[in-house]
Amino acid sequence: RAHPVPRWVGPRRRLCDPSPPPSCRRHRSSGCDARGARGRPGRGMFAIQVVKKAAKRCARSVLKGAPPEPCDEVQECLCSYKINKGILFQMYDVFHSLKQFEDLDEVLVNAHEVELSSIKRLVVDRRKWVLKILMQLLALGDCEDKVTWDQFLWIFVRFCSLNRVELGQALFLVISNEMSSTTLHYLDARHLQEFYNPYKDCPVRSFNTQGIDFEKLPLTRYYATDFTELTQRFTQLVNPIVYLQRVLQSHLPGVDFWDRIDRADAFVHKISYDFFRMDTGRIHLRGEPPYRETCDMLISDALGAVVVNEEQWVLRTSKARAGKGLRQVSVWGEQPTPELIEKIRKRLEDEAEAARLFAIEQEQAAIFAAEQARKRREQMLLLQEGGEEEDAGAGEEDLAGPPKEAWVENAAPSADQGTPVLALATAAPPPPPAGRGSDGAHVQIDASWPLALCASHAAFSSSSSARSGQVGRHSRPFV
Template identity: 45%
Template sequence: MAEQPAQQQQPQEDEGGPTLLERVLNVGKRCLGVFAKGSPPEPAPEVSAYLLSIGIQQRHLLQIYSVFDYLKRCEDEEAFITTVYSVSSDVMPLLIEERRKYVIRLLRCILKLGDCEEEATWDKFLWVMLRFCSLNRVELAQTLFLCILRIRDSTTYHYIRSYELQEFFAAYRNCPIKSFDTAEINFDLLPIRRYYASDFAELLMRYSVLLHPILHLQQSLQSKLPSMDFWDNNTESVSFCRKITFDFFMMETGRIFLRGEPPFRETCDMLCPDALGCVPINQDQWILRTWVAKGGQGLAQVFVWGEQALPEVIDLRQAAKEEEEERERVRLEKLKAEEEEAMEKEISKAELAKIQKESEVKLEDMTEDEAKRHRQTQAMEKAKREAEMKKDKSMAEKPSFDLTALTRQAAVMDEEFAAPMDVLPPKWMKHCTIAPAQQLRGADPPLPVQLKQPPKKIYKVSKESDRRKVARAKREANETEGEGEEDNADSPDNPDGPDDA
């Protein structure tokens, strides 16, 4: 009977986890792996050429390899690793530290576009991650376009239907993170039923809340591969918007662009009228495009974006909603404070009545002088309490201003909405260009040159200077005569020339 508990206890220890010896060996492997970590593998020639084109140096490559090695150790904590050649795609989400659940499906889709769905080698890891980190906002919009097509498993590859966008962004509706919240955007109120890549990019440039999830994913990866400072100061990137295709993140595509990477063709069909002001025309075409919206009711031709509220209106709505919530919170706090104050007053009134009752009982036993002094003391205390109550009431009604905080706020105040507002471009035009720069055709105008009057030369008139002028004039006359005689002697018309002599 005594041996049975011991036999039962031993299997429980085996099932509970590794033994003490195994734990010690694992710790020893980790410590030894830190000191025995090798150098990063040599990248492929095309990867090395791309690293050189974006300005990745050897120190940056070591930082990226440290992250790659960390992912491998998270994949297998008990293994002894010196050089890492590949990692599993299951540990890739560890690169995202904040808001991981909102962008993890985008990361997996990008890995799928780069042919790293199950495993990522060192070359593919560098190629896919750094290509993604080098994208600008318009290129990120195209990447999100491809991700939605893959996630939704769409049957079309060159456009997305409006209901597919509605279903994709429904995951971010009423999101606790305000920069991801798409509750104010209704794709049924927009006039377009099919969004091509250019239309989708214009939509995301105007309604940037749709771009924020993939932008957060890029910033999370940039902070580790190799750092955010590198990408902020990077000037080696492409100077034009590239066209993002399904082969953009793949190393071996099987095709070559003879004229280099193709540029992205922007149409500005929506942004240009929105920025410059639009006049409703061609109502028949509008009705033909929007009659199916809102259950067949159609859309009013108010803006380029249909009946969808503009981002500025959405910001005002959110500000009004936050202000209403703040007022409600202040009202509830004030109501709670008044209830507590009323309870304190009731308690103070009961105590005061009790004290007065005790004092009345005691006044019978006091002499006239003692009773007089007692009444004076009570009157002074009552006047003091009334003065304090009036002071508290006046302080509560009078607004309190923190001059120091107001001064600091004024020093860092945003001057974006300062006058003149009528000549400033829209706010959303900060991060995108919708028209080429103005060109001056023809010859350049002459540069304005300020004409200066030459300084006057003043000669001193004297007898000595007159003699020098006469002597200089005679000398010049003799020299000219001598040169004329030599020319006549050398001419062929002269019969007395040196050749005839």
């Protein structure tokens, strides 16, 4: 970030000396300063910037005030979770850092409030899937543009202390606020479908809701208890808010603290719209009401699928899937179970991998076939070139005697011209020198051989040469 330290800054000269170095002084004789004719800054300007930035960093780390005193409600909340002064200082460091990021040029001593957008810096990974839940959580705490120190502690300390069932209730409120539902005490299946549609293409497997179809579920409206049971069975619905809680716990002050915390109350809280507000205007005379679980769907799913209340099922699901209705396969209707969804996903992944490998094999086979065809074409070209050379030298004078065509022309007129072999045999020209047969061996025919043997041997040699398709330039027919 900072510019390199100039060469003139050394052990002989102190950085705190405000006087410029000799190289940066004004030259009166030339009428120019150290910045030069083109207006470039001198080395002294870079050194001053380095000193300022170093001084600001030191001041930010040293000049930090104590955290503001929380209000009585917040102090009571901190005492219930056994948060002492040391842990409070760690939380204030995070709050102070968020405020310092708003203006890096200013040395901030005390922080009383931060911008609402600065809270997003707490989430680093998977921001696309979590930030809207964080913003709605702050909206439930009546935070519009700024977040005060008391609101920061009240909202995030209470949120980090929730268990999984309470997180399901908090997510119910977040979805209701995000979808601007007119009914505050229940959610339609349409609202859930719209909220979870972006998660169908989520690359994070624990957030992906591709296998969940709310049209295949029997309920058309979900109360807080029904939605909590649904999130306990299909955990990918509640995993985004669970991940957000773990991220906030890692900052305030750490995950180990919240894992070892011992809550005084052993019951599950009922999360209402006033849970994250400091000024509710309501007082529970008998304390905070507990959460009453119904387990209408979880118990039936755990004990087994026994078809009962068929008439009520038909009345409830008759309008589902555009009037087609739902079969009573299980308590969840036609919605596959998480185990079956995982098997289907695994099978689809295996099929995709097999298709990819098959495509690679097909490509390699095509490349191999093209290479073999290229080699065959090269061989055919070589054979054609060799045949043309042999045809060009067929009429030339052989070194061992006259050309092949002269043997028939010199035959006797009394011989049968229809059978060249017999004509050659009966003409009895001067015996040629030793030649080579089709197999390359030296053969010489004597005049004392029988005529039939000479004719058969010559016919065999000529047929072998015809089958081979090539005749050497220095070879002759046998006689």
